[in-house]
Amino acid sequence: MAIALPPRRPRLVRTASHAGVHMRFGSTLVFVLPALLLFGVLILYPMLAALSYSFFGWQGTSRDDFVGFGNYITLLTREPYASELWGGFSHNILLFVGAFIFQNSLGLGIATLLHKRKRSKRFFQTIFALPYLVSPMVIGYLWSLMLSPLFGPVNAILRGVGLEGLALPWLGDPTLAIWVVVFVTAWQWLGFPILLYGAAIAGIPEEISEAVSLDGASAFQRFRYVTLPLLTPSIGIITVLTFIGSMEAMAIPFALGGSSGSPAGATDVMMLLFYRTAFESGNPNSVGISSALATVLFIFILAISVGITRVIRRAERKLY
Amino acid sequence: MKKRTLMLVAGLSASALALAGCAPGDAGNDAGGDSTTLKVWSWQAASSADWERIFDVYEAANPGVTVEFEGFQATEYNQLLSTGLAGRDGPDVAMIRAYGGAQGPIQAGQLAPIDDVVDGLDLFEPTVLQAAQGREDGVTYGVPFAYQTMHMFYNKDIFDANDLEEPKTWDEFIQLQDDLLAADITPMALGAREDWVLPMFHDLIGSARYGGSEFGAEVQAGTTDFTNPDYVASLALVQQMQQYFDPNVSAIAVADATLQFTAGQAAQWPGGSFDLKVFQDSAPDTEWGVYQVPPAPGSVLPAAVTPSYADGSFGINAASDKQEPATDLLNWMTTVEFGQLVGDELKQFSPLAGVKYSDPLMQEMNDLYLANPSPYLLLVDFRYGDPTGTAVLGPDIQAMFLGQKTPEQLAADLQAGISTWFTPGS
Secondary structure, three states: OOOOOOOOOOEEEEOOOOOOEEHHHHHHHHHHHHHHHHHHHHHHHHHHHHHOOOEEEOOOOOOEOOOOOOOHHHHHHOOHHHHHHHHHHHHHHHHHHHHHHHHHHHHHHHHHHHHHOOOHHHHHHHHHHHHHHOOOOHHHHHHHHHHOOOOOOHHHHHHHHOHHOOOOOOOOOOOHHHHHHHHHHHHHHOOOHHHHHHHHHOOHHHHHHHHHHHHHOOOOHHHHHHHHOHHHHHHHHHHHHHHHHHHHHHHHHHHHEEEEEOOOOOOOOHHHHHHHHHHHOOOOOHHHHHHHHHHHHHHHHHHHHHHHHHHHHHHHHHHO | HHHHOOOOOOHHHHHHHHHHHHHOOOOOOOOOOOEEEEEEEOOHHHHHHHHHHHHHHHHHHHOOOOOEEEOOOOHHHHHHHHHHHHHOOOOOOEEEEOOHHHHHHOOOOOOOOOOOOOHHHHHOOHHHHHHOOOOOOOOEEEEEEEEEEEEEEEEEEHHHHHHHHHOOHHHHHHHHHHHHHHHOOOEEEEOOOOOOOHHHHHHHHHHHHHHHHHHHHHHHHOOOOOOOHHHHHHHHHHHHHHHHHHOOOHOOHHHHHHHHHHHOEEEEEEEEHHHHHHHHHOOOOOEEEEEOOOOOOOOOOHHHHHHHHEEEEEEOOOOOOHHHHHHHHHHHHOOOOHHHHHHHOOOOOOOOOOOOOOOOOHHHHHHHHHHOEEEHHHHHHHOOOOHHHHHHHHHHHHHHHOOOHHHHHHHHHHHHHOOOOOOOOO
């Protein structure tokens, strides 16, 4: 008589509560360790080091006494840091708002139009994504050459077609220069939302659109009431990434306005202030103050990014 | 999904902090091998071949010593050097930035004092040697290798074609600019989009007006400050000059302005001795001349002066285990032989007396400097804190060109900026 043996316990178990796979702690560690090591050495250690540096005074690169929040107080209250911090911060916000509008209007519009194209879709996606693949520093210098009032092709073309009045000193006028930085940043990033929105639109089941069409919805109504709500998660991700990118913007402002945000600080951003404080300052305590700035920047970006994520999640929950 | 997004957010946000954390490190002593190879670091990557030829001469005279020269990009050098001096694979001998730029490594104890081991430091002008001295302790940590002078360069071909001559008085200077304008030639090219050129331009035009080193000494002593009417008047001269630039001068980068000058689209270039090689390489068939801007009416100094500053020095890494061969190399750097090589190979001015320049224009520039030198005040004396004098005045002159600020406001801003860290008599 055959005895029914209890089934052998499988090493991997699917559980009801989680859709994921349960593994033993040791096995988990083996898989996670390489990434954890890299993260620890390249990200976590420098972060914690910078945090600790910000609480000390410095003489060049040798650590001095513990100063508590002294560097933070200096940064937020003493000139030139206080006014430059707010000036740079306001330009970072402009960069974010500009890029956000550009990407969620033009980016989303192009992605929607490309979705309907079968043959040329890939070609145009590649064309739009090309600037995104080039180093921002190179993009910045190319635009700086193109916008030169003496030898740049932009003004030459404008003059050539009779638009003399529009041949402006793009990077010399403070009211224009910051918008040039906003435009170039948004232009470079445009390919990213096109790809992401393209993929998200392609993921929307055809049946839904067809069902709405049968109910007599126009193309705009289909976009407004079907496509757009279903894109909310993508809009959220793009918004958060745009926010982080805008707050950490450095290469394009540097290439277009130098480390001091020329002209007259009109294109200054927080990372340029960080760069100047850390590497161009005559202050022996530059390590302490720049570390404090990096910490403030990190906490601000993290807090706002988490905030944006929460808002988007709430919007998503309302949809379903 | 939620967790993943939050992790992504946290990870990407971290990069700002990560960047900061990479800067300094713990000091460490490197006990290298037995090699007599001296590692020399520099920010003059473009002149690496010239520097190697200079050190070839030293190697030939000192068998067994190899100088391994490494040139880095000037914009990255400060960062690399602070890491190199604090870490294990740093240089034995390094180019050290001048004046305020030298204080970081000096205060960190990363440079070896050389007063007692290097002969010939007394051969250098005090304002030149000051570039390599600790502000707090007055100890010397480097041998200055070059200095820069500021001049008004001009295109001789344009001057000849328009029957124009070097001005000897302020009135002649203004007349020259007006004549050029009347001939439909842009009188001066300036890359005012890059603010670092503007305080230099101010000193070139206005040093004699405010009093050069005399004024500097008074500010140091606390008997006057930057709101002094003479200093304000010197800033007003800069404003007066705006009409002689391209109307879009605030949008022009230095590279564009250089092309404007070398291509013959502008007649003059207010700049530094470091520009000469660029002009000669870019337009080898054009003949260039230099003059000093004559003193404006009401000037404190009676004659034209040549603003100048030490470019940098060579110092010894305190953590290097090759102190003796490094000291020998620095001793060689105080000889006229080294100075002559700097003049011949690098086309830079050596601060050592007795050096002759084969290029007649360089010789003329050096003679102008020796006749009436004046320190580039904001660099020599006011780069020891944050904000530096040039960091305030550069963007402020841009604002003045844009009509946002007056000379009086510029002087007040400069005084306010400097006052955050500078105390007279300190």
